[in-house]
Amino acid sequence: MANEQPGSLQTFWHQFSGPNLAYLLEQYEQYLADPNAVPEDVRSLFAQYGDPAQAVSASPIETQPVFGPQVSALSPRTLEAAAKAYQLAQAIRANGHLAADTDPLFAPEGSPELEPSTYGLVEADLASLPASVVGGPIAQTAPNALAAIEALRKAYCSDLGYEFAHLSSREERAWFEDQIENRRFHQPLTLDEAKALYELLARAQLFERFMHKRFVGQKRFSVEGVDALVPMVDALAKMAVDAGFDHVFIGMAHRGRLNVLAHVLKKPYERIFSEFHAGNGMASDEELAEYMLGWGGDVKYHMGWTRTFETANGRKARYVLSNNPSHLEFVDPVVEGMTRAAQDDRTRPGQPVQDVHKAFPILVHGDAAFTGEGVVAETLNFSKIPGYYTGGTVHIIANNHLGFTADPEQGRSTRYASDIAKGYDLPVVHVSADNPEACLRAVRLAFLYRETFQKDVVIDLVGYRRWGHNESDDPAMTQPVMYAKIASHPTVMEIYANELVSRGAFTAADLQKIDQAIDEELLQAYKKYPEIHTPAAITDFSEPTEDASPVPLEELKEINRALLETPPDFTVYPKLKRILERRRDALDGGDIDWAHAEALAFGTILRSGTPIRMSGQDSERGTFGQRHLVLHDANTNARYAPLQHLPGAKASFVVYNSPLSETAVIGFEYGYSVEAKDALVLWEAQYGDFANVGQPLFDNFIVAARSKWGETSGLVLLLPHGFEGQAHEHSSGRVERFLQLAARNNIVVANVTTSAQYFHLLRRQAARLKNPRPLVIMTPKSLLRNPLAASKPEDLTNGRFQPVLHFAKIGEGAQAVRRLILSSGKVGVDLAAEMSKRGEEACAHVATARVEQLYPFPADRVKDVIASYPNLQEVVWLQEEPENQGPWNFMRPRLQELLPASVKLRYIGRPEQGFVAEGSPDVHNRVQAEILAQALANDIH
Numbered sequence: 001m002a003n004e005q006p007g008s009l010q011t012f013w014h015q016f017s018g019p020n021l022a023y024l025l026e027q028y029e030q031y032l033a034d035p036n037a038v039p040e041d042v043r044s045l046f047a048q049y050g051d052p053a054q055a056v057s058a059s060p061i062e063t064q065p066v067f068g069p070q071v072s073a074l075s076p077r078t079l080e081a082a083a084k085a086y087q088l089a090q091a092i093r094a095n096g097h098l099a100a101d102t103d104p105l106f107a108p109e110g111s112p113e114l115e116p117s118t119y120g121l122v123e124a125d126l127a128s129l130p131a132s133v134v135g136g137p138i139a140q141t142a143p144n145a146l147a148a149i150e151a152l153r154k155a156y157c158s159d160l161g162y163e164f165a166h167l168s169s170r171e172e173r174a175w176f177e178d179q180i181e182n183r184r185f186h187q188p189l190t191l192d193e194a195k196a197l198y199e200l201l202a203r204a205q206l207f208e209r210f211m212h213k214r215f216v217g218q219k220r221f222s223v224e225g226v227d228a229l230v231p232m233v234d235a236l237a238k239m240a241v242d243a244g245f246d247h248v249f250i251g252m253a254h255r256g257r258l259n260v261l262a263h264v265l266k267k268p269y270e271r272i273f274s275e276f277h278a279g280n281g282m283a284s285d286e287e288l289a290e291y292m293l294g295w296g297g298d299v300k301y302h303m304g305w306t307r308t309f310e311t312a313n314g315r316k317a318r319y320v321l322s323n324n325p326s327h328l329e330f331v332d333p334v335v336e337g338m339t340r341a342a343q344d345d346r347t348r349p350g351q352p353v354q355d356v357h358k359a360f361p362i363l364v365h366g367d368a369a370f371t372g373e374g375v376v377a378e379t380l381n382f383s384k385i386p387g388y389y390t391g392g393t394v395h396i397i398a399n400n401h402l403g404f405t406a407d408p409e410q411g412r413s414t415r416y417a418s419d420i421a422k423g424y425d426l427p428v429v430h431v432s433a434d435n436p437e438a439c440l441r442a443v444r445l446a447f448l449y450r451e452t453f454q455k456d457v458v459i460d461l462v463g464y465r466r467w468g469h470n471e472s473d474d475p476a477m478t479q480p481v482m483y484a485k486i487a488s489h490p491t492v493m494e495i496y497a498n499e500l501v502s503r504g505a506f507t508a509a510d511l512q513k514i515d516q517a518i519d520e521e522l523l524q525a526y527k528k529y530p531e532i533h534t535p536a537a538i539t540d541f542s543e544p545t546e547d548a549s550p551v552p553l554e555e556l557k558e559i560n561r562a563l564l565e566t567p568p569d570f571t572v573y574p575k576l577k578r579i580l581e582r583r584r585d586a587l588d589g590g591d592i593d594w595a596h597a598e599a600l601a602f603g604t605i606l607r608s609g610t611p612i613r614m615s616g617q618d619s620e621r622g623t624f625g626q627r628h629l630v631l632h633d634a635n636t637n638a639r640y641a642p643l644q645h646l647p648g649a650k651a652s653f654v655v656y657n658s659p660l661s662e663t664a665v666i667g668f669e670y671g672y673s674v675e676a677k678d679a680l681v682l683w684e685a686q687y688g689d690f691a692n693v694g695q696p697l698f699d700n701f702i703v704a705a706r707s708k709w710g711e712t713s714g715l716v717l718l719l720p721h722g723f724e725g726q727a728h729e730h731s732s733g734r735v736e737r738f739l740q741l742a743a744r745n746n747i748v749v750a751n752v753t754t755s756a757q758y759f760h761l762l763r764r765q766a767a768r769l770k771n772p773r774p775l776v777i778m779t780p781k782s783l784l785r786n787p788l789a790a791s792k793p794e795d796l797t798n799g800r801f802q803p804v805l806h807f808a809k810i811g812e813g814a815q816a817v818r819r820l821i822l823s824s825g826k827v828g829v830d831l832a833a834e835m836s837k838r839g840e841e842a843c844a845h846v847a848t849a850r851v852e853q854l855y856p857f858p859a860d861r862v863k864d865v866i867a868s869y870p871n872l873q874e875v876v877w878l879q880e881e882p883e884n885q886g887p888w889n890f891m892r893p894r895l896q897e898l899l900p901a902s903v904k905l906r907y908i909g910r911p912e913q914g915f916v917a918e919g920s921p922d923v924h925n926r927v928q929a930e931i932l933a934q935a936l937a938n939d940i941h
Helices: 007-015 018-033 040-049 076-098 123-128 145-156 170-181 191-214 229-242 257-263 269-273 285-293 331-343 367-372 374-384 419-424 436-453 480-487 492-503 508-531 553-563 574-581 594-607 663-675 688-702 705-709 735-741 755-767 793-797 812-816 826-838 859-867 888-898 921-936
Strands: 160-163 247-251 305-310 316-321 359-366 394-399 428-432 457-462 612-616 653-657 680-684 716-720 748-750 775-779 804-807 819-823 846-851 853-855 874-882 904-910
Touching (some): 076 123, 076 145, 076 160, 145 170, 160 436, 170 436, 191 229, 191 269, 191 436, 191 492, 229 247, 229 257, 229 359, 229 394, 229 436, 247 331, 257 269, 331 374, 331 663, 367 374, 367 419, 374 419, 374 663, 394 436, 436 457, 553 594, 612 663, 663 680, 663 688, 680 755, 688 705, 688 716, 688 735, 735 748, 735 775, 735 853, 735 888, 755 775, 755 793, 804 859, 819 826, 819 859, 826 874, 826 921, 853 888, 874 888, 888 904, 904 921
Parallel strands (some): 247 359, 359 394, 394 457, 428 457, 612 653, 612 680, 680 716, 716 775, 819 846, 874 904
Antiparallel strands (some): 305 316, 748 853
16 A cells, blocks of 8 residues: 555655644544545555655655645645644644633633644634644535634634543544534523523522521521532433433532532432521420430531432432532542442343443532542543443533632642543633533433443533632632632522523513522422421341251252353362362262362352342452452453352352552442442452552441441452551451451451351341341461361251350360450461360360351350360460450440459460561461460469
């Protein structure tokens, strides 16, 4: 083709360089896609001389260029002007947002790149060029380049600012050019639509003003200044439902939340009013009784709401505004998880079948938080990852130029609050909150993009904050100039009212009637609210009692055989095949290790009809190379998950390796578990202490959601835990933190020591999904392959999970016991190994029991263990964690309450430390040996 052109022809392109050559190269790329897309004179050059890239790749030939008669009229000067005109056009497309009117308070900054003079062009140059030199759809209708440039300015530098030039996909960039330059989303509003938009803006403002007067000084985190957010979210939700979505999930922080609740979710005004509390009264007996049971409730601007309704064609749909604490952006991954759960069909065996058109996510962010909180970046990173992908989220930044009292330059290093999104290959649309019709156009464009490309998109809604961070705050103390401007700035309701009147669409009297009707509606709701008391959503705080039925041995054998089967053409990695083959006969009296028991438990759960979703760093294989739920063909790297092909399974199974993140992944899996109440959802930390960075999810969602929002979850947290000389970051799952958070049967905390116990605990959790509590398991590391933690087949088929494992002594043996050693987790296995080494006689004075379920504390069972030793003088709590960590401070008062006055309670373990574990394995070995020796010493007096 072009490279086959004779050398004499190749020399033609060497007379062009710099911007001229760049222009020709761009035009040639368009020519290859569609010859008619480039000007006729340029097309003739390509037809005769081929690819202009030869000017770059080939060596210059010292001969005179050969000019054909058809190009004699196209002078180098004309080509240079054309190239510069094209550069100008591309600059407008890429940077027109700098000149767009998208900020209610500040004029656009503009850019020299948008001026013809920067390129040495004057109007006459542009007028002499054909429109085709600017390229793109706009060139099809303009008479010349000057008109095309003016049309581009109108498209890119008016009331919307676009950032899409950074997108890696040429198809997406071309799509934006087509949408913007052909104005495909610029449908004018009908009179009814304009009236509805005005009414929603009026409701937003009058609602805020009503509360401002009636509930003086009380926080509500007003939407005023970004009022257009309300019609934007409402329009997006309606578009989604009209397009066939059944679910719309919305996540947002507290600013504007009450308005969205009232006007998008349709939470009754009187219900919202009833949630205002001046703080100078006393709770009723009913409210106090609810609190004493365990109900906490929450402030009005944290609570969510669900609106279920029937569409015009009789289809049921729902909007869900997710609950969110004051940790602004932590709801983001939660909403993504809820959305994915609603999109997944888990009713069939195999991998869940995702339909991204079943549920639609909308996330509303603050400008300072969008840049400042890392969970936002973690959530944006989900946008293309298979296990977390939701088909595209519309993000709206409610941009009020402030982060509490910090100016933008104090809170970010970028021009726009939205700039972080560009790193994830997402487009951004900027719009002024004072231009409600432009806001709806931005929403329409965003929805079209999501539907076309199934990708996230960001709208930067630029407004202001009419009041302070809250309504009792005076923002003029820190931003006096800006707030002087805001004080005299008209509201968007006023701006739009004047615009509608000036268009002749409505009279001022028409709009006044709308306002009066809204005011009356608010007043009537206000009169009702004193009689409203919303009862606690949860009143049963008792411990769940459901459990799984036993599994016959033959069924376990069937499952085991199936887990070892692979397709005929699948080659299991030889080393792994030998490891897995050890499991083949394990159910014929052999030992079942931890990962084997887990796989069998999953198989039984799937056969009972409960779907399973599991994720975490390295969870497919397992951090310690123990799990292997996904196999990789040694020759092709093809993947095969045996549990997705399990005979008799009645539900889906999937396991994902997560991104190298904890916070957002925990939030996602929590959200998934909230929405998918039928599924066993598990998140596994690579090491238990890696969960540290997810603490806000534990504190504010996982342990508290049921008692403050009535939101239930059966999420399982698997936290590898155990002191094995691996230093500070690979030892502790921080069990003490979960025990500190445990109350009113809100969670289950376990540290189990045998594979059978783990098997039964997983099955019990699946059986309790109709009355769920989150389950936190301190999972093992070295115990994964320790023979003392392995179980026999009958341990799986007989019995159930035991909260306390008591290694009972009877008869004379019980009479000889003076010390009962209680422990939890790996140290109990270490103790058993040490006792076996010392022999029965040397340990006759001690008995042992392991508290496998730390919370809810199994008081009755521990009491029974204590009572079985009539000559008991001492109960020791043995742990490997430092004294100020681990279960000790939780266990001490509970054990003390159970002991007779004659029995002492004693702690044996590491001393208090400001760190978790020893940095040296040698120090670890010495300390571990000493605490075991102390526990077994016959020094009872």
